[in-house]
Amino acid sequence: MRLSIGVTDFSWPEDLTGELAAVAVAAEDAGLDTLWVADHLLQADPNSTPDSAMLEAYTTLGFLAARTHRIGLGTMVSAVTFRPPALLIKAVTTLDVLSGGRARFGVGTGHHDGEARAMGLPFPPVAERFERLEETLRLALRMWAGDESPFEGTHHRLDRPVGNPRPVRRPRVLIGGAGERKTLRLVARYADACNVFDVPDGGRTVRHKLAVLARHCEEAGRPYGEIEKTISTRLAPGESAASFAGRCVEFPEWGIGHAVVITAGPWSPAAVGTLGEAGVLLAR
Template sequence: MRLSIGVTDFSWPDKPTEELTAVAVAAEDAGLDTVWVADHLLQADPHSTADSPMLEAYTTLGFLAGRTARIGLGTMVSAVTFRPPALLVKAVTTLDVLSGGRARFGIGAGHHDGEARAMGLPFPPAGERLARVEETVRLALRMWAGDESPFEGEHYRLERLIGSPRPVRRPPILIGGAGERRTLRLVARYADACNVFDIPDGGRTVRDKLAVLARHCEEAGRPYADIEKTISTRLAPGEPAESFARRCEEFAGWGIDHAVVITAGPWPVAGVETLGRAAALVG
């Protein structure tokens, strides 16, 4: 079971740059897998408010790349409507090159229509957004493979897919969302990882979603085991490492490989250290 932190709240009251750096370094020192950051222009965490500080995701990840050496870096997840696809792929590629191969490519259809209206972002219907996710992932795979031939999709048309420099290694692709008809089918066809939510029903929903994913993998002729199953969950304030480790063991019983952990408010270093102890207990 791998453990990562998800940074969704940047409202440290004092010296936020130093606090963010300390959290990322603590995560690396604790042996955690990845620092994921939310990709929003407005604060979207339900425990915060829309006018709370929110940093742009790829600038933040580039900053953290210069202050860490090993830990993975990615977005959980980038809405496909935020950036033109070539710009998004270039941002992920640049992060991978400058971090020495540590980028993870998290992408999804997006969900925050209020943010889109407030910030002047496009927000087409869900079906179109999912179609754009598929085209963007196809573009990324071709650019990272060095295929410069024209791309003709329903929504994107590129004359030449120039991807220079190439990434150090192809960034793993995580497609966010658990829609059973389209999103999980996209995961089965293209992704290296999926992401489900920790819903308090004893794992019934998670197991059901993973069973659907397994069926889509069978239809696509792809081994289900090839896809990393991640779950987004919270570390409760004051929760001890032993308690969280027991939860991780339960997640593993549901078929989960990797827990991405957020917390209410900005991460404290002590909370990250708790996760490190939990990771050591889980193994």
């Protein structure tokens, strides 16, 4: 079972820059797989408030790339409506180049219409957002492969999508969401990883979602085993490593091999250390 950290709350009261860097270094030292940051312009964590501190995601990841050496870096997840697709792909590629091949491309349709209204961001109907997501995925894979031929989609037209420099290694694509008709179909066709939620029902929902994904993979002619299955879960305030590890031991039985962990409020190095201890227990 691999463990990653999701940073969603940046409201450290005194030294945001120093605390964020310390958390990233602690995550790397603890052997965690990836550090994910939320991609919002307004704070969207339900345990926080919209006026709390929120950093732009790719600038933040660039800052963290300079302070770490091994840990993966990505967004959980970028809405395709926030940036034109070529700009989004270029940001991920730049992160990969400057971090030595550590970028992860977490992407989705977006869901926060209140944030869009507040910040003047486009928020088209859901059907169009899915169309834009698929076009962005197609374009990313083409640009990373060095294909500069014109791109003609329903919503995006690029005369010459140049992807230079190319990534150190093609960023792994994670599609956020578990919608059965559209999202998981896109996972089967384009993604390296999916992300489901830790619903407290003994794994029934997760097993069902993964069974749907398996059917989409069969229809797409793609091996189901190629796709990494991740789950978003929480470390409760004050929870011990043993308690958290005890909850995670069920995940492989559900078909999950990677947990992305968030917590209430901003992370501390001590809480990150708890995750590292849990990882050691899970590896035994």
